[in-house]
Amino acid sequence: MTVDDLIKTIGDEDEIPDYSESSEEEEELQPKARKSKKNKDFHNGFEFVSSLSEYNKDPWDDLYKYVKRKAKNKTDEKIKNARESLKKTEAEDNDNEENDVEENVEEKELENGSADSELSADELVHDTLKEKTKKIGKKKLKRLKKAGLEIKDEESESEDDKEKVIFDDAPPCDESLSFYEMNLSRPILKAIQAMKFVHPTPIQSQAIPVALEGRDICGCAPTGTGKTGAFMIPTLERLVYKPTGVASVTRVLCLVPTRELGVQVYQVTKQLAQFTRIDIALAVGGLDVKAQEAVLRKSPDVVIATPGRLIDHLKNTPGFSLDNVEVLIIDEADRMLDENFKEQMKEIMRCCSRTRQCLLFSATMTDGVEELATVCLNRPIKLGVDTSNALKQEFVRIRNEGDREAILAALVCRTFRENTMVFVQTRKQAHRLHILLGILGVKAGELHGDMTQPQRLEALRKFRAEEVDVLVATDLAARGLDITGVATVINFVLPVSLEHYVHRVGRTARAGRAGISVSLAGQGERTLIKSILKKFKGTPKQRLIPQEILKKYRAKVEVLEEKIKGVLEEEWSEKALKKAENEALKAEKSLKGETKEKRDWFQSHKEREEEKERLRLEELPKGKKKKGRASRRKKNKGETPEERAQREIEKVALYQAREAKRKRKGNKLIAVHDAEGKPRSEGQKRGGKRSAFDSDLTDTRRKNVKRLRHEATHEKNLIKFGRKDKQPGKRKKK
Numbered sequence: 208m209t210v211d212d213l214i215k216t217i218g219d220e221d222e223i224p225d226y227s228e229s230s231e232e233e234e235e236l237q238p239k240a241r242k243s244k245k246n247k248d249f250h251n252g253f254e255f256v257s258s259l260s261e262y263n264k265d266p267w268d269d270l271y272k273y274v275k276r277k278a279k280n281k282t283d284e285k286i287k288n289a290r291e292s293l294k295k296t297e298a299e300d301n302d303n304e305e306n307d308v309e310e311n312v313e314e315k316e317l318e319n320g321s322a323d324s325e326l327s328a329d330e331l332v333h334d335t336l337k338e339k340t341k342k343i344g345k346k347k348l349k350r351l352k353k354a355g356l357e358i359k360d361e362e363s364e365s366e367d368d369k370e371k372v373i374f375d376d377a378p379p380c381d382e383s384l385s386f387y388e389m390n391l392s393r394p395i396l397k398a399i400q401a402m403k404f405v406h407p408t409p410i411q412s413q414a415i416p417v418a419l420e421g422r423d424i425c426g427c428a429p430t431g432t433g434k435t436g437a438f439m440i441p442t443l444e445r446l447v448y449k450p451t452g453v454a455s456v457t458r459v460l461c462l463v464p465t466r467e468l469g470v471q472v473y474q475v476t477k478q479l480a481q482f483t484r485i486d487i488a489l490a491v492g493g494l495d496v497k498a499q500e501a502v503l504r505k506s507p508d509v510v511i512a513t514p515g516r517l518i519d520h521l522k523n524t525p526g527f528s529l530d531n532v533e534v535l536i537i538d539e540a541d542r543m544l545d546e547n548f549k550e551q552m553k554e555i556m557r558c559c560s561r562t563r564q565c566l567l568f569s570a571t572m573t574d575g576v577e578e579l580a581t582v583c584l585n586r587p588i589k590l591g592v593d594t595s596n597a598l599k600q601e602f603v604r605i606r607n608e609g610d611r612e613a614i615l616a617a618l619v620c621r622t623f624r625e626n627t628m629v630f631v632q633t634r635k636q637a638h639r640l641h642i643l644l645g646i647l648g649v650k651a652g653e654l655h656g657d658m659t660q661p662q663r664l665e666a667l668r669k670f671r672a673e674e675v676d677v678l679v680a681t682d683l684a685a686r687g688l689d690i691t692g693v694a695t696v697i698n699f700v701l702p703v704s705l706e707h708y709v710h711r712v713g714r715t716a717r718a719g720r721a722g723i724s725v726s727l728a729g730q731g732e733r734t735l736i737k738s739i740l741k742k743f744k745g746t747p748k749q750r751l752i753p754q755e756i757l758k759k760y761r762a763k764v765e766v767l768e769e770k771i772k773g774v775l776e777e778e779w780s781e782k783a784l785k786k787a788e789n790e791a792l793k794a795e796k797s798l799k800g801e802t803k804e805k806r807d808w809f810q811s812h813k814e815r816e817e818e819k820e821r822l823r824l825e826e827l828p829k830g831k832k833k834k835g836r837a838s839r840r841k842k843n844k845g846e847t848p849e850e851r852a853q854r855e856i857e858k859v860a861l862y863q864a865r866e867a868k869r870k871r872k873g874n875k876l877i878a879v880h881d882a883e884g885k886p887r888s889e890g891q892k893r894g895g896k897r898s899a900f901d902s903d904l905t906d907t908r909r910k911n912v913k914r915l916r917h918e919a920t921h922e923k924n925l926i927k928f929g930r931k932d933k934q935p936g937k938r939k940k941k
């Protein structure tokens with residue numbers, strides 16, 4: 208036997224066949240019978256996941272069945288190119304500078320916006336923080352001193368009295384009760400456990416028992432305190448044991464003001480219902496109508512919707528109706544019942560069953576909503592939680608309006624680099640700041656109404672997944688969005704009202720976490736700051752940005768102006784090309800006789816246009832049309848930073864002016880009047896359709912609300928004193 212006949216030890220360099228489990232070679236070596244047996248071990252539809260993220264995907268998150276188009280966004284690509292070309296020029300400039308032997312190097316670096324090395328690391332990150340004390344006016348101080356606490360007591364007493372008259376008393380609430388002691392069924396408790404909710408939050412402790420009794424609620428609690436759970440847990444509990452063998456009907460309608468919030472509430476509801484047989488549907492704008500139609504035709508138990516798309520389905524989806532709605536939830540109630548949604552809400556109420564429980568929730572309640580609740584809901588209970596959260600508030604004083612962009616860049620690049628949301632007033636500014644921050648090297652994203660829905664969802668996904676550090680958004684993202692880990696909210700300009708401010712800053716410091724809000728505030732924004740200081744406990748701070756830093760970032764923004772313009776120009780020409788292509792496609796289709804499916808709507812085209820006109824912030828001179836995009840672009844092309852900031856502030860001012868005008872005109876409310884035996888409303892007569900409501904949402908001036916309240920009290924008294932034989936609603940006409 209020679210040495211070659213012996214079995215060799217495998218050397219490091221030797222090639223060996225791979226017979227491991229993942230190897231394809233092994234498959235070939237399998238005997239045929241075993242191969243087929245192996246395949247039979249798995250369910251036919253079974254597929255191996257190809258990545259960890261796929262494996263970790265939540266099974267309840269089936270949102271993407273509603274998203275048909277892919278999100279395309281080339282802005283980031285353009286930003287990347289602009290940044291690279293900037294780096295190249297900077298490198299070239301630096302080479303030239305080294306060759307010139309020079310005393311004025313410092314100055315030049317400033318001009319080129321690349322003087323980071325001139326500042327120490329400490330200087331780069333830390334600003335001075337000054338405590339802002341709350342000032343009480345001299346008059347008020349004098350009055351307070353004179354009257355001591357008595358005045359306050361009197362005020363609060365009279366307020367309490369007022370509330371007692373209007374709302375039914377809330378039953379005593381035991382905040383120590385756990386979810387297990389709340390009479391919830393096992394599937395819901397199991398879901399709560401899976402969601403890692405250990406103890407109910409204060410608003411949940413208050414709302415769940417009351418809602419389980421079927422009572423109407425008007426609930427107000429600070430942002431991030433679990434209101435979604437407060438209304439969804441008891442609602443789902445009602446649906447857990449649905450009868451089998453009976454045709455399915457839609458029993459719960461949850462209305463929200465924005466598509467993103469709709470998506471979020473849908474996902475939370477799905478999670479809460481994951482161990483039940485409850486069907487949940489999403490009907491929000493921007494997502495695939497056909498996919499929604501298919502789901503709604505099956506009359507799912509719960510529908511989460513934005514008003515516009517819901518009406519679309521009510522008009523165009525056969526088999527879908529709200530006749531059997533038992534629970535109507537209005538999240539962000541103050542927003543939903545304001546002027547912007549008035550007509551749509553009226554229409555929805557007209558289609559809704561009258562035997563419904565109504566749950567209104569928001570972090571801010573206007574007097575209007577509360578009044579409306581007292582007259583329109585059935586003996587509602589007002590629930591309120593006033594917990595102070597861990598939000599630290601800071602303000603940066605703006606002396607020169609043109610500095611806003613530079614200050615924002617300084618804040619984001621030096622201090623608030625991650626998990627930051629920046630709120631702006633206009634879509635245009637959001638887009639511009641995305642580009643500016645992107646070229647400065649920040650991983651930024653944008654979220655506003657000029658984007659397609661898949662783009663909006665993708666932007667949110669990236670921010671949630673921390674692929675994007677800074678999200679620049681309009682007020683679209685101000686309400687309800689729950690993004691874990693948002694550490695900072697920056698207000699580029701202060702919002703239009705205290706309520707808007709509360710919602711914006713409420714994107715941070717949620718569910719007991721800490722958070723900071725930094726607001727850039729100019730001279731004209733003092734009134735709002737005063738209201739903010741009055742509302743929030745704790746001492747806000749003033750952030751002082753060193754002058755040399757400001758100078759540096761001012762220069763940086765100036766240098767980047769050309770690059771930003773370049774990106775915008777490129778985008779504009781691409782858009783124009785796309786538009787032309789689309790028009791050609793449309794013409795081709797119409798030549799072939801393919802027309803777009805016509806969808807019904809509750810308003811005529813003219814009524815819709817009139818409403819849009821009424822809600823427009825700017826009043827256009829009579830007979831003049833709004834300028835087209837192209838001419839507006841031309842006008843805005845040469846804007847200075849100051850003009851841009853002014854445009855933002857103007858938008859705020861226009862909104863405030865409109866609100867003030869509305870208030871002066873008289874507080875208009877939308878009222879649901881639900882008395883039996885009342886004549887049908889105009890809309891019902893016209894359509895001939897029997898509405899579930901005998902009388903629905905109506906516009907009422909304060910005078911009319913008073914009348915409605917008087918009627919309600921009168922009716923209560925009739926019941927109380929046993930004279931219910933009188934027909935309610937048969938009252939003298941006023």
Ligand SMILES: Nc1ncnc2c1ncn2[C@@H]1O[C@H](COP(=O)(O)OP(=O)(O)OP(=O)(O)O)[C@@H](O)[C@H]1O
Nearest residue numbers: 404406407408430431432433434435570687689718
């Ligand atoms: N009982 C609980 N225990 C722990 N975490 C909870 C509980 N309830 C809710 N949360 C978490 O608190 C966060 C905020 O909840 P949610 O979005 O419902 O707040 P919200 O009050 O509706 O806020 P906003 O006013 O901004 O809409 C969520 O991340 C949610 O998962």
